[in-house]
Amino acid sequence: MLDDPLLRDELDRAAAAVGVRVVHTSDSAAANRKTWSAAAAVVLDAAASTRCGQQALPRRSHVVVVSGTEPDASTWAAAVAVGAQRVLVLPAQEHQLVGELADAAESVRDQRLRGGVVAVIGGRGGAGASVFAAALAQVAGDALLVDLDPWGGGIDLLLGCENAPGLRWPDLAVQGGRLDWSALREALPRHRGVSTLSSPAPATSWIPGRWRL
Structure with a gap:
């Protein structure tokens, strides 16, 4: 859930490097419990993480908050509230986003083999x-x-x-x-x-x- 088109482009590039499909949405209502839990990874901006945190969605792995600038205190607070494991600045930390998406994709593929x-x-x-x-x-x-x-x-x-x-x-x-x-x-x-x-x-x-x- 990214409103900034530049952040969306960065996410698309990272996803292409891993070979995963991205479903973009800016509507926090789309993040119901089923879709929230079913996605391999969830990438949010600060505003979306605030909205999702208010919905009290269940904790899950591979939740990332991204920002185009250094995150401020409100961004960190929103990330903690939504249960994000990483807060990344793009494009500087794009390689870390690639790694997170790759880990998420592999965990889905190997879920039945654990x-x-x-x-x-x-x-x-x-x-x-x-x-x-x-x-x-x-x-x-x-x-x-x-x-x-x-x-x-x-x-x-x-x-x-x-x-x-x-x-x-x-x-x-x-x-x-x-x-x-x-x-x-x-x-x-x-x-x-x-x-x-x-x-x-x-x-x-x-x-x-x-x-x-």
């Missing part, structure tokens, strides 16, 4: 945490087994796929932006239905960074 996350932590070395985690991944079906022990021998060695081609932790050098799960999965070693993201051999020094998978 699964649970189970963390296995050993109380001490030799407690069997790696064996249990590997066994759990194998019975879980289509699973990703992530090795977060920088001092271990490598979970791929435990599975018997240490010589399989594919990425290990040191091969991932993304410093920013986003990492597409489908592309990552294709690049990882896979053995008996389990994809693995493993630590390297003990001779290699590495520390895993902060990742969101």
